[in-house]
Amino acid sequence: MARVRLFSAGEPARLAGLASLTAPDPSERVSALVDVAVVGARSDGKTQFILHAIRTLGADAPDDLSEPERNATLDIMQVVLAAARPRPDANNPDAGVPHYVFRLQPRKLLEEMGLLAQLVLLARSSRLARALAVVLVAAAAGVLGASLGGAIDGVVGLGLLWLCATAAGLAFLAARRRFVGRGPIEVVFWDVAGENLYGSRQKSAEYWSLLRHLVRRRVADARPERRYGFAPVLICNPLGLGIDDKQSPFGRLRPLLPIFAGLGGFEPEALVVINRWEAVRGLCPEGADRDELVAIAAEAMSGANAPALVAVAPTEPMPVVRRGTIRTCCVDAEEAREEGVHTTVLRYDAGLCELVSAPWQPFSELDARLRAFWAPPAVEPHQILHYRFAEGPRAFAGDARRVFLRWLGRLAFRSGAAAPAPVALPARAEQPDASAVATSEPAAAQTLPMFAADEKAGGFHTGGT
């Protein structure tokens, strides 16, 4: 089975990234396709979120990816598996939008969910609701029949209850078996460079256009036995929230989230990811004044002593946040339906970090390394929080893991997911060119053989007579 190239005519949008996209062969057992578009400003942690998600999925990539996808997968896997320093390269905004294809095995998804979440998922995806309804109707009919015949008593009631429980259990197991048998969920992460969304080279309309082409193409291929889901993930980096949450990159991108989520069509979904959760806890201790300003000196541990090769002194001021802003955006955020979009909130911390709070001192007295990165802060803070971090090869754990997997399951099997009729698919990916297969027929009697046909790739295969 070969994968199908979805945009065989080349890039449909101005921002490159779709031409290399492939989908599983229509005959392959894949229960759902999910596109996850990760949105955020530069350095907010988009790729880092993807790394965590890939580890959570068990880094299970399809075997038959196209060459560009396989290269991208190998590149990201080098970071996923870099135990010592899993720090990804920054995405170049001109290099297009890379995507990474991984799979979530249905058994793994079910095992990571609680019973109630499993019931909801199976009800959506594997007709469990219908089976349970049949059981309930049958039970009601039994009770009604027994009461009409005057034969209902404790033993019969218990028997009926036992029968119903057994039937429901069997229905649950059958639905579970059916769900597992439908095949994995293919999850594609889209990792845009921050500058394309919020920064020096803002091209968010081009990114939106790319996603729109993607979703339209995917929806055309969706069918009941292979559903499709799309949702954006907005990264909230608490260190970049600033004094006024409305003015921060997150605050400015947050109102745009429904537009990206709306591309997914019916029952739009979105995920807001709050990373650097330890920093949030450090910035919002019990009893702290909400209006207090805190400067943040974030440094990667491994690069703390690396010299900064800087031709021009930076003029970006050292970031300062208001504790109240952090509390509003990070601590108080919760799952909600806003503007028709069901938004889930996931909180995690990327790795190992050290937090040291100290009263603010004049900028000129700060470490020279910090002064090489930043200009003096725009406002005088009360405190400085030294946030030193080192990323580890972590996956989502605890609540974050449950939230993420449940969100993926919900996205893949939304109750009203459209299932339009299948459309004709374009050419297969990377099929060998039949014309390239050399055929070495025996030379005719008067042929002047210039070379054997298989000696080289090019050249006329006959010298003529």
Added chain:
Amino acid sequence: MRILLRRAWQQKHPSPSHPGWDFHWHPVELAGAAQAIAAAGARADAGVAVWSIGPRHALWLRGFAAVAPAEQRRYVGWSGCAAEPAEADDEAAWAQALPAVLARFTLPPARPFALADGPGAPNDAVVTVEPTGALLDPELAPDDGEAVARALCAGGDAVLADPHDAALPAWWGRMLSWLPPDERVRPRAGLLAAHAAAAAPAPAAEPQRNLYHYLHRCWQHRARRPWRLVLELRAFKPVSLADLFEELTGLAAAWEHAADLEAYLIRSGALAQQEIQAAHAHAPAPLRGPDVGDAGRLWNRILHYWGRGFLGARARGEVAERLAGVLARRITVDHLLALDTPERADAERYLRRLRFEALLTVRDARTLRTALARVLPSLEVHRERA
């Protein structure tokens, strides 16, 4: 021709154009840069070079790796040169000047911008370049020359020992001088790396493979004469090089058995069915009888029957033009084939057959050679094996 030469850097490090740690261009984004970097895709890395050419630009960038201290992330940036016409559009003049334009590229160091590189505007210069001739000396033929030829013609990846060699743009320009001017400026982009991609690119069709193969052979042997014939053929019947090689490949495949050649001549319009029927009706022997054992003999007989008027006496001049067109393709193919086995090949055998084996009168032979000279003017002029 006056051109605007620009040098620029794409980096995350702050520069006079942008004080923050975002990706940005300094002083300005170069024409064609986004397409070249996008074409490089996942292979874009330090140590590679990317190029892009179009009707109004030429661009060469070298990748470098750097770490943005503010976030401790590695990134791949680019530094390089671009040129564009300084005045009104003149695609033809731009195409003629392109090799000279690339020779004027002075690549900045492959690292983030530093103050020593000059503050912005001095990185721009308007210079005058003169159009260069075709078929400049390639000086060195790359090991993987067919891939280079493929990249030159169609864009894409190629392997070179040192993709950061500062002399590469000038060398690329000399290679470009082997393409017809309009194909030099066809928009395309590519990547030069020291190592091949993990998987080879999708194989090209046979005509394209022949194009890349013989372009490389000509570079290897400094063989201008065969390629000049190719360019003349292409100029006579304006088609792309790829289409021309499709014709040549079809001709080479057909020129083996008499039946195949007859079918080819009809298919290509060189002979009409009526002309073959006329030959059957008037000639002493059928055009393709048992004594015509191969394509070469059939060709001799066709020329002979043409000379005697058996193909129809009315439009002998027009038939001569058509046959000269086929002969020009045959001779060009023979010149290219001779590059594969120079010790055994005879590139001019069909000129001799015209003189001896076709049994034409001197006047008819001269008519065909005159028609042939209109297609391949250099055939008579440049007798030397360049």
